[in-house]
Amino acid sequence: MVLLLIKKVPKLKDMLRRELGLSTDELNKLPAKYKVLGDLAIIKLPDEFSHLKKEIGRIILKNDPRVKSVLNLVEGIQGVFREPKVEVIAGDMNTETMIIENECQFKLDAKRLMFCLGNQHERLRMSKIVFSDEVVIDMFAGIGQFSIPIAVHCRPRRIFSIELNPLAYKYLLENVFLNNVDHIVYPIQGDSKEIVPKLLRHKADRIVMGYVERTQEFLEAAMMGVKAEGGIIHYHNIYKTNDIFQKPISEVKSAAIKSSREVERITHRRIVKSYGPGLVHVVVDVKIK
Ligand SMILES: C[S@@+](CC[C@H](N)C(=O)[O-])C[C@H]1O[C@@H](n2cnc3c(N)ncnc32)[C@H](O)[C@@H]1O
Incomplete structure (x- = not known):
């Protein structure tokens, strides 16, 4: 019998409290979670945390084995082409990924498409x-x-x-x-x-x-x-x-x-x-x- 041990990913707030020592007040201003799209993590950080964005990206990358890059959503999806405005804050700069959903495969560049x-x-x-x-x-x-x-x-x-x-x-x-x-x-x-x-x-x-x-x-x-x-x-x-x-x-x-x-x-x-x-x-x- 093969026993698969899958590491449980800690909650974002627990990661940040532990590794950055953020207070409850600071943590309450941050999103409770990030989204995982293929092998990318996508988070929307408030502007007041921009000085910590690389640290936050690094912590997500270290704690979440599913993720090769962490992207910060600077602005929501906009314009005729419905393009997101995102920046890579940690990991691989190549933001092409593969999403598997409902037995279908979708390849896309998450930095440029929704x-x-x-x-x-x-x-x-x-x-x-x-x-x-x-x-x-x-x-x-x-x-x-x-x-x-x-x-x-x-x-x-x-x-x-x-x-x-x-x-x-x-x-x-x-x-x-x-x-x-x-x-x-x-x-x-x-x-x-x-x-x-x-x-x-x-x-x-x-x-x-x-x-x-x-x-x-x-x-x-x-x-x-x-x-x-x-x-x-x-x-x-x-x-x-x-x-x-x-x-x-x-x-x-x-x-x-x-x-x-x-x-x-x-x-x-x-x-x-x-x-x-x-x-x-x-x-x-x-x-x-
Ligand atoms: C919301 S996304 C599409 C995704 C999918 N249909 C959905 O709802 O999840 C909208 C897409 O429509 C395309 N689009 C915008 N205007 C268009 C037009 N006039 N003719 C064809 N495609 C258009 C955009 O480039 C974009 O890729």
Whole structure:
């Protein structure tokens, strides 16, 4: 019998109290934990701890055997390409890593691209609901966060995965081959607002609209991608807590009217995650006819 002894990783606050002698007041200003993405640790340190950032990085690296580098998140994910602003505070400067989730492999450079751990439940859900005879359009494919698990677990006829950022597109291509789904996923580099109406008009049984800034501005393009006989749109966006779910539903309804389509029904709606004070990331599944 092989006995595996896995060293328990101490809690961040215990590590820092022990090794830096920080007081309870100081520890309360620090995050309770860091995230582990592949073999990287990601922490968001308050500015007042910037003089200790290298020490904190070194302590995490020493205590956590899963980790080869420690990254400090300077600012949240921003801009059209949804890029994080991070700095390496300890360990290997190479921030390329491999994430394994739901039997899928995702390679990415965590310093330049996002992989949101808070969307895990949604990635899992999507990997269970697509039928094998469907054509899917993933309008904001990233490195394949939705396209890859759908392809691996649901084996639809085709997924057109559109991505604007050349770096994310490069990893999307790599991840498609890594997961052996190149016969299902067709990556396309460009702006989905142009590509869907021009190249993929009335092609899709299902359209995935992950969150980008102002996702609502892409709804009319999505309507054009839905097959003439109908289909489903998974619409993600950020709203004030008071506006859910009436605002996303009315946005979809008004885009449908402008595109001479109709909302048949809302088949699903949920809060994906909290997105800061008073804000939530939501998804609404809408059947269009
Ligand atoms: C939130 S990330 C994608 C990840 C995945 N869809 C998810 O929700 O986890 C959004 C991606 O959309 C891409 N993007 C932004 N605007 C786009 C556009 N007009 N057409 C295609 N891709 C776009 C960004 O470069 C980024 O990689």
